[in-house]
Amino acid sequence: MTERGTALLERPERPERPAPPRxxxxxxxxxxxxxxxxxxxxxxxxxxxxxxxxxxxxxxxxxxxxxxxxxxxxxxxxxxxxxxxxxxxxxxxxxxxxxxxxxxxxxxxxxxxxxxxxxxxxxxxxxxxxxxxxxxxxxxxxxxxxxxxxxxxxxxxxxxxxxxxxxxxxxxxxxxxxxxxLSRWFLITTGFGALFMVAAKRYSEAVQMEGSEGVTRVLLNAYTTGYLRFVWQLAAGVAVLAYCLWALESGGVAGQALLPWRQLSVIAFILAVLRYAVFADRGTAGAPEDVVLRDRPLAVIGLVWAAMYGLAVADL
Known part of the structure; x- marks a missing residue:
């Protein structure tokens, strides 16, 4: 084989350029x-x-x-x-x-x-x-x-x-x-629930980018996966605690309600957090709306929670 042929064989393949946007x-x-x-x-x-x-x-x-x-x-x-x-x-x-x-x-x-x-x-x-x-x-x-x-x-x-x-x-x-x-428990639950999803998304991005090179979000190189895991776990814990305090604040069955729906909604809320945490732990928790809409069990849990909370608000 000629030197030119050897050089051609040894020449690394050029990465395919993305197709130009239409x-x-x-x-x-x-x-x-x-x-x-x-x-x-x-x-x-x-x-x-x-x-x-x-x-x-x-x-x-x-x-x-x-x-x-x-x-x-x-x-x-x-x-x-x-x-x-x-x-x-x-x-x-x-x-x-x-x-x-x-x-x-x-x-x-x-x-x-x-x-x-x-x-x-x-x-x-x-x-x-x-x-x-x-x-x-x-x-x-x-x-x-x-x-x-x-x-x-x-x-x-x-x-x-x-x-x-x-x-x-x-x-x-x-x-x-x-x-x-605006209830203080509403603000705490919403704020830490949002932090849970934001940190889970960043953690997933960091996991997927580990060991790879290329253009990535600058801060993904500064955060460690261990730190981001700590943040989303901490946020999930605070969100669950705040929701429990919020749900129990009414102190029992209100009015003529058949069951204490607000308190029972804690079960669905915790299940939803645990289900979402599965994707966070795997490093596949992307955009929150995608996670919720693509996972049928999580969507069903969300609907059950909404129904329970709706019954609590309606005092049924």
Missing amino acids: AVSLPVGLIRTARPRQWIKNVLVVAAPAAAGQLGSRHTAVQLALVFTLFTAAAAAVYLINDARDADADRAHPVKCRRPVAAGDVPVSVAYTAGALLAAAAITGAATLCNAMTGALLTAYLSMQLAYCVWLKHVLVVDLAVVTTGFLLRAMIGGVALGIP
């Missing part, structure tokens, strides 16, 4: 950049009214639909500005290069403008159509998320707190818009 129209690109799949997270706006048993009126339904829309607009504004800011870095990423802004389907200037307009519309709409406190919460959410995009995502522990607070604000804003007092 061009899309500007409106479609803007919608894709707004991450429609993430909108399901904003269903959390019904959490506080549901916990208080105030979902029966037409006014509540209309107000919650409005708050859902406003929070979706605010979240979309963050995605647009984030993708515009990270466009150059995303072009070098094997997956993120397909994002419309990185692919050139949405100009950077258009993404910035659309994001700014959505943010302004969300804050103005919340302040005028709901109340000043709702506008303040949306402003706090936008400020915190934009600070996360620019700086806070590079700060250890703070990045976890910011993402967790984003979920907590979603759960709070429905109650604030309707003037419903």
